[in-house]
Amino acid sequence: MKKQIIVGLGSCGIAAGAGKVYARAQSLIEAGNTDVLLKQTSCIGMCYKEPLVEVVDDRGHYLYGSVDVKKLEEIFEKHIRNGEVIDEYVVESDVIQGHESHYFAGQVKIALRNCGYMDPESIEEAEQRQAYEAIRKIATEHVSSEEVIQTVLDSGLRGRGGGGFPTGLKWRFAHNSQSDEKYIICNADEGDPGAFMDRSLLEGDPHAILEGMIIGAYAMNATSGVIYCRAEYPLAIKRLNIALQQAREKGYLGKNILGIEGFDLDIIVKEGAGAFVCGEETALIASVEGERGMPRKRPPFPAERGLWNKPTNINNVETFANIPYILLHGADAYNKYGTEKSKGTKVFALTGKVKHGGLVEVPMGVSIREIIFDLGGGIQENKKFKAVQLGGPSGGCIPESLIDTKVDYDSVNATGAIMGSGGMVVMDETTCMVDMARFFLNFTQEESCGKCTFCRIGTKRMLEILTRITQGKGKEGDIELLQELSQQIKDGSLCGLGQTAPNPVLTTIKYFRDEYEAHINDKRCPAINCKALLTYEVIAENCTGCTVCAVKCPSSCIDGSRKEIHFINQELCIKCGECFAGCNFEAIRVY
Amino acid sequence: MRISRKKISLQAVETPDVNISLINPIIQKYQGKKGNLIPVLQGVQSLYGYVPREAFIRLNEEMGLKLNEMYGVATFYAQFRLSPVGKHIIKVCHGTACHVQNATKITEALVTELGVKDGHTTEDGLFTLESVACLGCCSLAPVMMVDNETFGSLTGKKAARVIKELRRKETQP
Ligand SMILES: Cc1cc2nc3c(=O)[nH]c(=O)nc-3n(C[C@H](O)[C@H](O)[C@H](O)COP(=O)(O)O)c2cc1C
Ligand code: FES
Numbered sequence: 001m002k003k004q005i006i007v008g009l010g011s012c013g014i015a016a017g018a019g020k021v022y023a024r025a026q027s028l029i030e031a032g033n034t035d036v037l038l039k040q041t042s043c044i045g046m047c048y049k050e051p052l053v054e055v056v057d058d059r060g061h062y063l064y065g066s067v068d069v070k071k072l073e074e075i076f077e078k079h080i081r082n083g084e085v086i087d088e089y090v091v092e093s094d095v096i097q098g099h100e101s102h103y104f105a106g107q108v109k110i111a112l113r114n115c116g117y118m119d120p121e122s123i124e125e126a127e128q129r130q131a132y133e134a135i136r137k138i139a140t141e142h143v144s145s146e147e148v149i150q151t152v153l154d155s156g157l158r159g160r161g162g163g164g165f166p167t168g169l170k171w172r173f174a175h176n177s178q179s180d181e182k183y184i185i186c187n188a189d190e191g192d193p194g195a196f197m198d199r200s201l202l203e204g205d206p207h208a209i210l211e212g213m214i215i216g217a218y219a220m221n222a223t224s225g226v227i228y229c230r231a232e233y234p235l236a237i238k239r240l241n242i243a244l245q246q247a248r249e250k251g252y253l254g255k256n257i258l259g260i261e262g263f264d265l266d267i268i269v270k271e272g273a274g275a276f277v278c279g280e281e282t283a284l285i286a287s288v289e290g291e292r293g294m295p296r297k298r299p300p301f302p303a304e305r306g307l308w309n310k311p312t313n314i315n316n317v318e319t320f321a322n323i324p325y326i327l328l329h330g331a332d333a334y335n336k337y338g339t340e341k342s343k344g345t346k347v348f349a350l351t352g353k354v355k356h357g358g359l360v361e362v363p364m365g366v367s368i369r370e371i372i373f374d375l376g377g378g379i380q381e382n383k384k385f386k387a388v389q390l391g392g393p394s395g396g397c398i399p400e401s402l403i404d405t406k407v408d409y410d411s412v413n414a415t416g417a418i419m420g421s422g423g424m425v426v427m428d429e430t431t432c433m434v435d436m437a438r439f440f441l442n443f444t445q446e447e448s449c450g451k452c453t454f455c456r457i458g459t460k461r462m463l464e465i466l467t468r469i470t471q472g473k474g475k476e477g478d479i480e481l482l483q484e485l486s487q488q489i490k491d492g493s494l495c496g497l498g499q500t501a502p503n504p505v506l507t508t509i510k511y512f513r514d515e516y517e518a519h520i521n522d523k524r525c526p527a528i529n530c531k532a533l534l535t536y537e538v539i540a541e542n543c544t545g546c547t548v549c550a551v552k553c554p555s556s557c558i559d560g561s562r563k564e565i566h567f568i569n570q571e572l573c574i575k576c577g578e579c580f581a582g583c584n585f586e587a588i589r590v591y
Numbered sequence: 592m593r594i595s596r597k598k599i600s601l602q603a604v605e606t607p608d609v610n611i612s613l614i615n616p617i618i619q620k621y622q623g624k625k626g627n628l629i630p631v632l633q634g635v636q637s638l639y640g641y642v643p644r645e646a647f648i649r650l651n652e653e654m655g656l657k658l659n660e661m662y663g664v665a666t667f668y669a670q671f672r673l674s675p676v677g678k679h680i681i682k683v684c685h686g687t688a689c690h691v692q693n694a695t696k697i698t699e700a701l702v703t704e705l706g707v708k709d710g711h712t713t714e715d716g717l718f719t720l721e722s723v724a725c726l727g728c729c730s731l732a733p734v735m736m737v738d739n740e741t742f743g744s745l746t747g748k749k750a751a752r753v754i755k756e757l758r759r760k761e762t763q764p
Contacts (some may be wrong), residue, residue: 011727015728015734015742016744050731192725193685193724195725195729231670232725232726233727272668273629273633273668273670275668290627290629290664292664308625352691357688357731358730423687425729
């Protein structure tokens with residue numbers, strides 16, 4: 001068997017240097033005239049070990065992690081030329097026990113079933129992994145659109161874009177709308193900053209999303225499809241367009257698809273232009289129509305009147321990626337995972353202060369602790385876990401006391417956070433929760449489209465209050481004012497953006513009120529993060545008078561001559577932290 | 592609110608002469624198609640790096656797109672720029688994951704390295720420094736993108752080194 005070298009070329013891999021590794025492998029193969037097949041794949045989810053290189057030989061496969069050009073040369077010399085496996089670099093393998101095998105062992109890959117296991121630019125490889133078999137089955141076994149919808153309903157699949165609405169039900173509404181034209185839209189706007197599940201799916205398995213949309217179109221008699229993808233994902237857009245072209249050539253798109261009489265469909269990609277609110281379905285529709293992406297009142301729901309006033313169904317990328325699996329293997333194969341009301345699996349983007357950042361797909365109902373500590377390996381530098389942020393700007397922070405919360409829609413909602421699209425940002429003791437709330441309000445305030453007064457002006461007022469608190473100018477009564485404004489914004493906003501914008505503030509007040517109080521009453525930031533509230537001081541016992549801090553200080557506020565104890569002039573200190581970072585004797589204290 | 596984010600730069604930049612005939616293929620491609628406004632503006636921006644005033648006027652004359660609507664759309668979406676930019680665009684991610692991993696330090700380091708404020712262009716016209724919300728490489732935070740290349744696991748020093756390297760390439764004959 002010909003040996004293979006497979007390089008992970010997802011955006012994250014490329015950012016970590018996989019492009020150079022691929023190029024080096026190519027030149028080595030050419031120079032040595034080696035009989036090796038060089039291939040590309042996409043992100044397998046193990047982002048913390050990027051760049052990843054897989055070697056396949058007749059014994060099995062070996063996944064090497066953190067491979068730079070030098071390590072690649074070593075792997076080439078030893079493994080490819082001489083068949084010697086370099087154990088210490090192996091992270092996962094079916095032959096030997098890899099160092100990180102447990103990262104995969106705890107996962108159930110349904111949506112991510114092909115990501116990292118095939119070349120996303122090759123439809124043949126996708127077909128070998130069962131792409132388009134579900135729609136083929138529907139065509140050959142004459143499964144009716146009713147039956148397709150029933151299967152999706154039975155699977156218990158709920159929308160993965162954040163709302164969690166039962167997908168089958170949504171499809172039924174669209175199916176029942178009468179019209180000669182109907183649209184099916186894939187929401188690939190992924191606006192939650194800190195989440196990248198959809199990007200990985202689009203880059204790693206575009207055919208699964210296309211097939212999901214084709215099945216959806218069949219179920220509701222849609223006549224055209226649109227994928228609305230954010231412009232920040234150029235690689236995803238490129239691979240989608242390649243996949244679309246291949247699908248057209250193979251007859252999965254076009255007229256009378258797979259011989260189903262009258263089933264015509266084409267799909268196009270529309271690029272977003274940078275606006276978070278365009279993830280909301282009515283704003284998304286306005287944006288596809290070429291207008292400012294402002295949400296409108298519902299009803300009428302898109303299922304009755306959507307794009308170009310025609311019935312329209314919108315689903316998230318991950319929702320579509322699950323569909324072919326469900327149709328091919330049956331509803332039971334999917335709903336055997338999960339909890340009573342949240343079926344199947346969910347992909348999470350694990351980021352922040354966690355050791356093993358990456359993408360994980362787990363059955364609904366596992367605990368947050370299992371995700372962060374078992375799969376994620378715990379907190380970086382073994383610091384103390386403080387909170388995890390779920391649901392992005394619409395979500396909330398879940399504190400350590402609730403870390404055993406199960407991830408399903410209802411349990412997460414009960415904490416005040418939301419499941420959202422699956423972003424999971426881990427925070428440790430050095431993260432200031434007031435600053436986090438300020439960060440999110442800054443985001444929603446900028447991204448508010450401005451249509452609703454409460455969302456437009458209310459978020460601005462909240463941001464001002466939060467900024468004031470982090471600058472040490474907080475006043476008594478600020479917390480209550482924030483709570484009052486929150487309620488008003490929730491009540492007075494038309495779309496989900498405004499209705500959920502106060503969540504990060506409300507949950508941090510609920511679980512970390514003491515931090516707010518420390519900022520307001522004691523003018524102190526317990527996480528030592530808010531610059532304006534910090535004090536830098538010389539610890540006299542430790543100071544050797546080496547003058548390093550005085551030299552480094554950009555505002556020349558440190559006095560003291562050689563071999564004498566130094567002194568920081570608090571009036572002039574700009575709290576840049578240079579002295580703290582530069583001191584070799586731990587003689588600077590910050591509090 | 593989205594309209595207020597588009598601060599038209601007060602920096603004294605000379606508006607270069609634009610060769611407006613470059614946009615003819617775009618007009619041909621999208622003429623008469625519904626919902627074409629955003630792709631048209633995206634096409635124009637990819638030619639000039641921003642949407643020049645002349646282009647708005649030309650699109651109005653040739654395609655019948657209304658000036659107020661075009662301006663409305665161009666100021667709504669973060670992607671569009673109305674003034675010229677540097678040759679290289681540096682986008683520092685300030686998404687949640689990057690914020691938690693201290694993206695502020697990266698911007699600070701670049702502000703020092705380039706000698707311009709966030710959102711501005713260097714005097715030599717080589718670099719524009721911007722902030723964006725999430726580049727989708729959150730597990731490698733903090734992240735920045737220079738033109739089309741993404742750099743992960745940054746420190747202030749590393750980020751500055753990337754820029755130094757690029758500047759060296761630009762200034763060498
Ligand atoms: C402000 C806002 C932003 C949203 N952003 C996204 C997004 O980026 N991606 C997404 O799939 N859904 C997003 N949604 C949810 C969509 O409106 C919609 O519910 C979803 O695409 C439906 O698909 P699903 O049923 O498959 O989840 C957003 C909603 C709101 C209110
Ligand atoms: S938060 Fe920076 S890349 Fe996502």
